[in-house]
Amino acid sequence: MTRAARGDRSPWPARIGAWLFVGIPLAWGVAQVAVKSVTLFR
Amino acid sequence: MRLSAILDRSRCIAPPGYDRWRVPPAALAIHLAIGQVYAFSVFNLPLSRLIGITDSAPGDWKLTTIGWIFSVAIVFLGLSAFTFGHWLEDAGPRKAMFASATCFGGGFLIAALGAQLHQIWVVYLGYGVIGGIGLGLGYISPVSTLIKWFPDRPGMATGLAIMGFGGGAMIGSPLAVALMDLFKSPANTGVAPTFAAMGVIYFVFMMFGVATVKLPAPGWIAPGFTGPRVSSEGEPITAPRVGTPAGRSFFQRRRTAKDVHVDVALRTRPFWLLWAVLCLNVTAGIGVLGQASPMIQEMFPSAISPAAAAGFVGLLSIANMAGRFVWSSASDYIGRRNTYMVYFVLGAILYALVPSTGRAANVVLFVVAYAVIISMYGGGFATIPAYLRDVFGVMHVGAIHGRLLTAWSVAGVAGPVLVNYLREYQIAHGVARADAYTATMYIMAGLLAIGFVANALVGDVDPKYHFAAAPGATEAGA
Numbered sequence: 001m002t003r004a005a006r007g008d009r010s011p012w013p014a015r016i017g018a019w020l021f022v023g024i025p026l027a028w029g030v031a032q033v034a035v036k037s038v039t040l041f042r
Numbered sequence: 043m044r045l046s047a048i049l050d051r052s053r054c055i056a057p058p059g060y061d062r063w064r065v066p067p068a069a070l071a072i073h074l075a076i077g078q079v080y081a082f083s084v085f086n087l088p089l090s091r092l093i094g095i096t097d098s099a100p101g102d103w104k105l106t107t108i109g110w111i112f113s114v115a116i117v118f119l120g121l122s123a124f125t126f127g128h129w130l131e132d133a134g135p136r137k138a139m140f141a142s143a144t145c146f147g148g149g150f151l152i153a154a155l156g157a158q159l160h161q162i163w164v165v166y167l168g169y170g171v172i173g174g175i176g177l178g179l180g181y182i183s184p185v186s187t188l189i190k191w192f193p194d195r196p197g198m199a200t201g202l203a204i205m206g207f208g209g210g211a212m213i214g215s216p217l218a219v220a221l222m223d224l225f226k227s228p229a230n231t232g233v234a235p236t237f238a239a240m241g242v243i244y245f246v247f248m249m250f251g252v253a254t255v256k257l258p259a260p261g262w263i264a265p266g267f268t269g270p271r272v273s274s275e276g277e278p279i280t281a282p283r284v285g286t287p288a289g290r291s292f293f294q295r296r297r298t299a300k301d302v303h304v305d306v307a308l309r310t311r312p313f314w315l316l317w318a319v320l321c322l323n324v325t326a327g328i329g330v331l332g333q334a335s336p337m338i339q340e341m342f343p344s345a346i347s348p349a350a351a352a353g354f355v356g357l358l359s360i361a362n363m364a365g366r367f368v369w370s371s372a373s374d375y376i377g378r379r380n381t382y383m384v385y386f387v388l389g390a391i392l393y394a395l396v397p398s399t400g401r402a403a404n405v406v407l408f409v410v411a412y413a414v415i416i417s418m419y420g421g422g423f424a425t426i427p428a429y430l431r432d433v434f435g436v437m438h439v440g441a442i443h444g445r446l447l448t449a450w451s452v453a454g455v456a457g458p459v460l461v462n463y464l465r466e467y468q469i470a471h472g473v474a475r476a477d478a479y480t481a482t483m484y485i486m487a488g489l490l491a492i493g494f495v496a497n498a499l500v501g502d503v504d505p506k507y508h509f510a511a512a513p514g515a516t517e518a519g520a
Contacts, residue, residue, distance in 0.1 A: 029212030
């Protein structure tokens with residue numbers, strides 16, 4: 001079932017923007033830790 | 043318009059057609075911020091050098107004194123979740139999240155003043171007490187909201203939010219280091235301005251959650267579900283339909299359509315069994331999480347350097363965060379009870395195997411075993427709200443979750459004490475450092491076995507405790 005068929009009328013920039021707002025800091029933090037984790041396998 | 047009116051529950055009811063996938067980012071904004079508490083140790087050394095700057099000077103705070111800041115914050119997390127859980131169900135998520143942001147951001151600002159004046163009690167009051175209250179409010183409010191939006195996939199929804207709490211440390215730690223580097227000078231460690239900056243940054247970040255959080259309207263139908271039936275307080279109750287994740291699972295435990303009042307829930311046997319389930323699962327994970335770095339170095343003395351041990355800790359953080367989402371999402375398909383069965387059985391087997399990996403000098407197996415164990419530790423936190431919702435209904439799930447978090451406070455003390463004291467005892471009695479964790483691992487396996495039994499005993503709530511929905515009726519069982 002598509003979003004439109006379900007009656008979702010939220011604009012897509014709002015949806016994507018909300019996820020980017022929290023996703024970018026989280027990805028940055030995970031990347032910092034992932035880089036540090038590499039030392040375990042050297 | 044008055045602020046209280048803007049934040050009122052009635053003003054955050056979603057309009058028809060609102061996309062429920064816009065709500066998890068609001069929840070994540072809160073959890074990513076308050077998850078910073080797990081990274082507080084990054085301030086420990088700088089706080090111990092506020093006078094000496096490059097090294098501790100006479101009059102500087104000791105590390106043991108500073109360690110209490112984190113402990114006080116966690117205690118007040120539990121206390122505020124316990125105390126305000128019922129209030130936030132009535133006040134609504136926007137007001138609760140605003141209170142959380144104000145307390146958490148304000149706590150940082152007061153702690154900045156304490157660091158600047160070198161008054162430890164001001165830091166305890168700011169970050170510990172006021173910030174801790176913000177932690178408790180911010181932890182349960184988004185979880186309770188998401189459960190209402192995703193009655194078909196509550197495990198996935200709460201896993202998303204609680205994953206944010208695990209991820210918050212990953213943001214908070216490098217952010218604090220970067221800010222301290224920016225503000226430090228030959229005469230200042232940069233801690234006070236970093237506290238102040240983080241207070242403002244986190245307040246603004248959390249305001250995004252406050253502004254965008256929505257509650258489903260009474261009678262709202264979750265997409266793909268038949269229903270709805272409306273509960274006693276206007277919350278949606280939906281019945282699973284064949285073809286949905288909840289409907290097609292053979293192993294899915296049936297969910298209650300009957301709500302239980304928070305005050306009544308504490309009188310039921312399932313509540314205390316679930317309390318034991320959470321406490322035992324957390325105890326088994328939290329102790330080794332705190333000792334991960336010295337443990338891997340002592341078990342593999344010639345193979346693991348301090349830098350590699352730091353990498354191991356980082357890997358466990360990622361496993362902890364990922365486990366919150368993956369295991370909790372899986373619980374929507376295999377059922378909450380079965381998910382905890384996996385935690386307890388697989389966890390006990392892995393704990394029993396860990397000493398063998400040390401003796402065999404198999405670092406890879408050791409790392410894999412611990413990554414899985416810690417993923418289940420995180421999964422335990424993320425799966426419990428959905429488990430509570432299955433047993434006690436959706437009406438007061440946030441408040442009941444708040445009361446159950448006292449199990450976390452107990453485990454937070456018991457786990458590290460068990461691991462640290464057992465290790466010290468073994469070493470004092472002549473056991474080699476590499477073998478000093480063996481008994482601890484077997485005890486952890488035993489705790490998980492007890493947890494298995496407690497989980498197996500969790501049953502349905504006696505109908506006499508169900509909330510009476512009829513007009514004018516009083517609480518059943520009260």
